Amino acid sequence: MASESPGTDLLWGGRDKPARRPRLALTVDRIAAAAIEVADAEGLGAVSMQHVAAKLDVTKMALYRHVASKAELVAVMTESAIGEPPDLRDVPGGWRSRLVRWSELMRETWQRHPWIPAATTGERATGPHEVGWTESAVAALEGTGLDGGERMDAVFLLSGHIRNTMSSATAGTQPWTADKHLRSVLHEHRQRFPALHAAAGATNGSPRDNGWEFGLDRILDGLEVLIDSRA
C-alpha cells in the first residue's frame, strides 16, 4: 500500500535527520536576549544581524520577521537590559538620598551592561523602561521647590554624569586615566603641560573611579545650594 515505503527514512536516517524540530520559536524576546548576550560578552560593536542570528541558529533574514531594522533590535535589547525602574518612595532621607540610591541602581544596571551608554546616544526611539527611570528621578525631586524644567535639568545633569563615568567608551575621553603610554607622553612633555603634569603627579595611586564620587558630590552639593535658596 505505502507507495514510498513508509518508515524507511525513520529506519535508515530518520534518527538524526533535520530532527523532530524541537526548535523553539523565534520571538522578539529571544532575539533581544541573544543580542544582549553578544553585547555583554563582546561589546555593542559585535552585535550584527548575522552574529545574533547565528547565536539563535537561524539566518539573519529570519530576524527581520520580528524586528524591522537593526536600530529596532538595539532599542528592544536596550529596553530589556534597562529593566523596570525602581520605586524610590520608601527611601528615607529626602531628595538627596533618593537621588543617591537612584544613581547606585543605575550604575549597577549599567555595570552589568557596559554597552548601554553607547546604545542610548543619538537619535533613537525611547521605551517605557527608560522613561520610567527618568520618571523615578524626577519624582524624587518633588517638594524641593524646583520647577519642572529645573527638575528635568537636574536629572539630565545627574544621568549625564553617570553616562560619562560609566562609559568604558568615555574612558579615553580625558587624557589622564591609567593609560601608561599617555602618562609617559605627558611626562615627556611636562614643560608644555605643567599643570596637568603636577596634577597627575599629585594623584597618589588612588584607585580612580573616573571621577564618579567626586562629580556626584559636587552635583548634589550644587543642587542643594539651589534648593536651600528656594526654601
Add this chain to the structure above:
Amino acid sequence: MASESPGTDLLWGGRDKPARRPRLALTVDRIAAAAIEVADAEGLGAVSMQHVAAKLDVTKMALYRHVASKAELVAVMTESAIGEPPDLRDVPGGWRSRLVRWSELMRETWQRHPWIPAATTGERATGPHEVGWTESAVAALEGTGLDGGERMDAVFLLSGHIRNTMSSATAGTQPWTADKHLRSVLHEHRQRFPALHAAAGATNGSPRDNGWEFGLDRILDGLEVLIDSRA
C-alpha cells in the same frame, strides 16, 4: 622627424586630457581638511575613506599613503578641529570665571564641529591640542586648595557636562526635548509617568538649552562649596 606625430594629442584631445596636472599634492593636512568639511556638512557618519577621497579627486587607497587607518584619520581631523587651547591666565575674577570662559570657548568650538563629541568617545589616541585644553582648565584651578586628583575630576566633570549638552548625539538621551511625538506619547501615558508629565507641563516654552546653563551653575556651585571648605 617626430616619429609619433607630436602635437596631435594636443590638437585632437590634449586640451582636456589628463591635463597638465597642476593637481596639488596630497598631504595629511589637506586630507584632514576635506574630512572635516564632510563631517561638518553631513556628520561624522558620512566620513568614509571613499567619500573623503572623492572630495580630493583621488582613490581611497591613496589616503592610506598618508594615514594608517580610518581611526588615525579621525584622530587627525579631531586634533585639527579642536585647535589651539586658550590661555586663560588673563581672565580676571578667579577660578570660577576662568572655567566659565573655558566652557564658552569649548562650546564655541564644538558648535562649529558638532561631530567632535562622537569622535572623542571610545578608546583612541589623544593629541596635544586636546591635552592642551585640559591643561588649560586644570591650570585654572590652581590655588583653589584642591589636590591634583580633585582638579582633574573637576575638569572631567565640567567637560563631561559640555559633552552631554553639546552632543546632538546626546540630544535623544533624555525623554523630554522638543520631540513632538514623545511629548504626545508622554501625555498619553501621563498616569504612568505623573512626575514627568507634571514637570514637562511646568516647562513654560523656555527655549531649553539641553540644561547647559543649569548644569554649569550647579557644577560650579558644587565646586565652590568644596573650595570654600578648603580655605
Add this chain to the structure above:
DNA sequence: AAACTTGTGTGTCCGCCGGACACTGGGTGT
C-alpha cells in the same frame, strides 16, 4: 644617456555590514 630606486597614486580583491526581495515548505482552516 641608461639603469636603478623611491615615493605616490591606482585597480582589484576580500570579508563584513544592513537590508530588499523572491521563494519554500510545513501547519492550519475550509
Add this chain to the structure above:
DNA sequence: ACACCCAGTGTCCGGCGGACACACAAGTTT
C-alpha cells in the same frame, strides 16, 4: 483535498575598511 499563510531561507545589492600588487614619474647613481 485543497488553498492559504507565514516563518524562515537564499541570493543579491551597495557601501564599508583594508590588504596587496601594480603603474609611473622623479630623482639619483653609474
